[in-house]
Amino acid sequence: MTAVDDRPTTEVGRDRRRKEDQRLITGRTRWTDNIQLPGMLHLAMVRSPFAHAKILSIGTDEAKASTGVVAVYTGADLADSQGVNINAWPITPDQVTPTHLPVPADRVAHSGEIVAVVVARTAAQARDAAELVDVDYEELPAVLDMKEALKDEVLAHPDSGTNKSAFWKLDSKEQGSGGDVDEAIAKARQDGIVIEREYRQQRLVPAFMEPRSTVVDPTGEQISIWSATQVPHILRFAIAATMGIPESKVRVIAPDVGGGFGGKLQTTPEEFATIAVARKLGKPCKYTETRSETMVSAHHGRDQWQKLTLSAEKDGTVTGLKVELLADLGAYVAIVGGGVPVLGAWMFNSIYKFPAYQFNCQTILTNKTWVDAYRGAGRPEATYAIERIMDELAAEVGVDPIAIREKNWITHDEFPFTTVAGMTYDSGNYEAATEKALELFGYEELRAEQKQRRESGDPVQLGLGVSTFTEMCGLAPSRVLGSLSYGAGGWESASIRMLATGTVEVVSGATPHGQGHETAWSQIVADRLGIPFENIEVLHGDTQTAPKGLDTYGSRSLVVGGEAIVRAADKVIEKAKPIAAHLLEASVDDLEFSAGQFTVKGTDKGIGLTDIALATFAAHNLPDGVEPSIDADATYDPVNFSFPHGTHLCAMEVDTETGATSMRKYVCVDDIGTIINPLIVEGQVHGGLVQGIAQALWEGAEYDEQGTLVSGSFVDYTLPTAADTINFVSEHTVSPSTTNTLGTKGVGEAGTIASTPAVVNAIVDAVRHLGIDDIQMPCTPERVWKAIQSAGSHQAAAPVADAQPHFGDDAPNQDPAAGSTDGAAQ
């Protein structure tokens, strides 16, 4: 047997290079900003420099007189025609949801909010004139810190009367999925272990590569909207629902979209303003934002304070977990903004068998940029906190972090397993992934080196970080969404069109923004229908071509959309079967379908599916009563979420002289079920890892005391590049999902979710012997160094044996460096 024979004989599992990459990488494609329409006008936005201010007056005369200017509109001018930015997931019936007009007329609630729109013949003329719009503001007190906001002394929206948007709770005793968490904690205070920690999830900017852009053509019967969005179908719905345009008159096209990471899972003020202006003027209009505008106006991610109380027996067996979250929504409740932190409700318990559990989430309004989904959305936040505190438990018990996890995780023979939060995990094998990861990592050798460095007092200390994560993907069973008052379903749609000349069109409602759907979908259909990979074309992103869909987010495309494609393909075969039987003069019952051929059992008679497609197109010789089409549609509503998991191990070196950290080794073994394309998976894992590592080490949206985003450009918002990362070891175990045909689980967010705690655990592990048990993210060298400095002095004064602190009135348990540089940024 040669090596070649070991390659998969199926398309599924092949490391196909992505068929879409040539056009995406060269840019020779239809990015929204590349689109030019005859007579098209250009927009520039005038934005508030203040976090909170009354708009007293707006002088537009000078701007209107500027060269090339066609119109200048204020919020008052657009009042009745601009629609409204919707919140699709009110998490409680009494949620406080301030009205979010695309262009407010009287008051701005965060810096960067649009106050006027300038329309000109060229983008440069529009920009020039925007400088001439004279806005008279009266500054209002702004609330920026979410703990301050809780006091309701300064209000982000004075008319609301409170900054508290909603409170959401899950209690395992109340819902019958577990015990009483307060009892468990009280008991542990008597005879067990209680660990109390407060962690900070800093605010992040979803720094997608392509800035957002919208082109609107209002001429003709339908209004056509091209937008750099993840959610063309949801955008179409929102336009129809809020702008008074029948949905049938709205066509939304997401052409090639250059990344999103959740940041384009939004219906935006910029989109609505562009539509409103184009309709007013009756001319095609384009708006493309600058990067500086993206930073302040596109939604941010994360931004939580997470208070955790974990109870355990003396041997480290967990008995309860109580979570109290504060989540900053920014100035407005974004499309799923309130719901993102709530997704953590089913994730904080993670892979562990907590007998009792309670999750509390308070969402808060402040005068900052709105917050919504960012890669992982609710799950990385939860995973970070639980994986951090499990390390604290290990330290308290005095065992290795791996051992504490082994003691408490769900074992492979316990699946399917219903968790204390009420989710049923269908499959997984945490033991296998961990064992493989430990071996690839060389865990024992690195532990030995760590010990040696500690003993020799090496200025560069070594730490090992563990993260055994799970997540919930494949959003989502529609009934579950309904029970959570989510404003839509969770199904996905697909169509397969068998063209007469032998090629196949696959239409998907899951619109990609860089994921490689065209390649993966082609591989799935190639196997299913026996059609060559090259002969399959995947269409998406245009509501006229792909009329039904719920778009791409939450690692749902493959798990939900892929299953819809499988089902459509199976319908094609079923529809082709009677035609095949007719043409072969055989009985339907005697036919077999394999590798694109129907054959009559026990004979060499057969006919190819593409021949049937041609025969059906001609329709000269079809059986009686059979329609001349073998095309098929399917809409699939998932029966459950999917639950990828994995074990990530990270080794970090910490230079105790400077606080600098550097990554020494990173190994991950993910179980994402069946892998369709290992190359795409590798890309998703690598990119995901870097994004998660970036939260741990580099990124943070920081505001000053006036509410101005200080890290408002890539000079200060320190995104990593390839030069800042190392080679990752990425491997897999495969426990196929039992709830979809292909056995897939989703991979889009795994790396981001898992890596952040692995990195921070490693850094803390490197300096734990100095008396440090937390460092706030991003773990800047300054924070690490200051933690070391103050731990040193603290250690001299009092030993760090008091490992069961009760929450003080004022203070997080950690981070002596907090507040030194981020002031009002909390």
Add this chain to the structure above:
Amino acid sequence: MIPASFDYLAPTSVEEALSVLAEAGDDAKVLAGGQSLLPILRMRLNAPEKVVDLGRIEALRGVRDGGDHLAIGAMTPYSDVVANDLVREHAGLLARAVETVADPQIRHRGTLGGALVHADPAGDVGAPVLALDATMVVVGPGGERTVPATEFFHDLFETAVGDGELLTEIRIPKHTGWGSAYEKFVRVSHQWSIVAVAATVRVEGGSIAEARVGLTNMGNTPLRATAVEQALVGSSASGLADACAAAAEGTNPPSDLNGDADYRRHLATVLTRRAVQKAMEG
């Protein structure tokens, strides 16, 4: 990211550039490699009426052997400085510092002279030029004058180059046989220096005979740590810490997202020791 409109002028000689500048008065900005000016214009932080591009003045490019010194044209791109054999041999410190600037794309566009006149204290060219005792050649309507590096940097973004003047050449005394190192402290590789230390030493018999140390981003201008330089004379590799302890004395570094002033002062002492140590090794 569209700048306000401006007139673009592209003289082909220094004389022509000077007369264009004289005509334009206060309303002109000089464009060298554009790596700082263009973002400023595109973000509309500045809106000059005229931009005078020096990119077509061939005479301002290249490295010349001036006998006891190297003469580097102000418009020589970073990447040419790094790749130049004369620079590597006689002014190793400059090559070591410049090769850390930003990323390869920026190093192909950005110029040594442009960065010096821009005078961002977090930039990586000021400290080595200062440490190497360079002399700047400045021309203006009144003719040519030379300014020692120690007198070149006046303040944040301010140098000895006045309105209507141009920096044309950087003359660096040959430091042949000196070891050098540039210790740059950043969180991500393409970032401006949080702190950096440029050190170059001449070693005789295992101890330091002469030392030059420049500091990046420890004040409004690049700084020369002369007290450290004197303390280092006679030190061996094992005795550097004491001599470098005073590296941050008298400095006034900024506080920002990357670190407060005290942290920067601490970094400066650690990085000075490390830079000198590396410089001693070659």
